[in-house]
Amino acid sequence: MAIDLSDYENGAAFEGDYKDALKAVQKRLAYVHFAHIIHKKRTVLAFEGWDAAGKGGVIRRMTAEWDPRYFEVYSVGAPTKAEKDRHFLWRFWRDLPGDRSISVFDRTWYGRVLVERVEGYCSEAEWRRGYDEINEFEAQQIDSGTNIIKIFLHTTQETQDERLADRLDTPEKRWKVTEDDFRNRAKRAEYLAAYNDMFKNTDTRWAPWAVFDGNDKKAARIAVLNHVAERLEADVPTDFPEADPELVKLATEAFGYKPE
Numbered sequence: 001m002a003i004d005l006s007d008y009e010n011g012a013a014f015e016g017d018y019k020d021a022l023k024a025v026q027k028r029l030a031y032v033h034f035a036h037i038i039h040k041k042r043t044v045l046a047f048e049g050w051d052a053a054g055k056g057g058v059i060r061r062m063t064a065e066w067d068p069r070y071f072e073v074y075s076v077g078a079p080t081k082a083e084k085d086r087h088f089l090w091r092f093w094r095d096l097p098g099d100r101s102i103s104v105f106d107r108t109w110y111g112r113v114l115v116e117r118v119e120g121y122c123s124e125a126e127w128r129r130g131y132d133e134i135n136e137f138e139a140q141q142i143d144s145g146t147n148i149i150k151i152f153l154h155t156t157q158e159t160q161d162e163r164l165a166d167r168l169d170t171p172e173k174r175w176k177v178t179e180d181d182f183r184n185r186a187k188r189a190e191y192l193a194a195y196n197d198m199f200k201n202t203d204t205r206w207a208p209w210a211v212f213d214g215n216d217k218k219a220a221r222i223a224v225l226n227h228v229a230e231r232l233e234a235d236v237p238t239d240f241p242e243a244d245p246e247l248v249k250l251a252t253e254a255f256g257y258k259p260e
Helices: 018-038 055-062 109-113 124-143 157-169 171-176 179-185 188-202 217-235 245-255
Strands: 042-049 071-075 102-106 146-154 209-213
Touching (some): 018 055, 042 055, 042 109, 055 146, 055 217, 109 124, 124 146, 124 188, 146 217, 157 171, 157 179, 179 188, 188 209, 209 217
Parallel strands (some): 042 102, 042 146
16 A cells, blocks of 8 residues: 555554653664674664654664664765765765664665755756665665665654744754754645655565654654564574583683583
């Protein structure tokens, strides 16, 4: 079925104990991250969504119990001159994960068919060609053994306005608000059209989109984190190897270690 963002505007509050649910899913994510490292897996986590939809909050909680040596978060902004001089996917190739690593993208290569399309930063021919280029790019990653998890956080205009107002009212959050937020807000209809085309053209069998109602932050966080855990668990073996006999021997000699 085609993705319709209006299906993700319920905004139902999280039911249950949020702290307990968060602790449980973070423990689950930590466990599968260890398995991801041990089995030398590679994963890309691609986050898209409206401004103030909660992507950053989700990412912070998702990675809270991960080993920082084996993941990297990339906050994608406007391309540099060097990046503009090359194919739009060039800068993303450099940040793809190696074995044992997870690359988390806060905004992604979908900028070609979103902001670049809406703001006129590329020609119509370029953004229309972008769908096939993106699908091929993602297929290449899958074929080479990299898992791709694509997440979109949706909010209504009312929710977005409330969050922008809250940021302006909170001194330590004001830095998050930029002129771009209001430029993008004024073009919501154009962005909705771009999102609909994005889903229509890039919700593929090998790299499907998962859309979440972001109107209640707590409910969205738990839902996204559980989805990521499920997707990682489906891709990563959860068996752990026995302790290296040589290391066991060294521990036994060093401090009398006895396996339990």
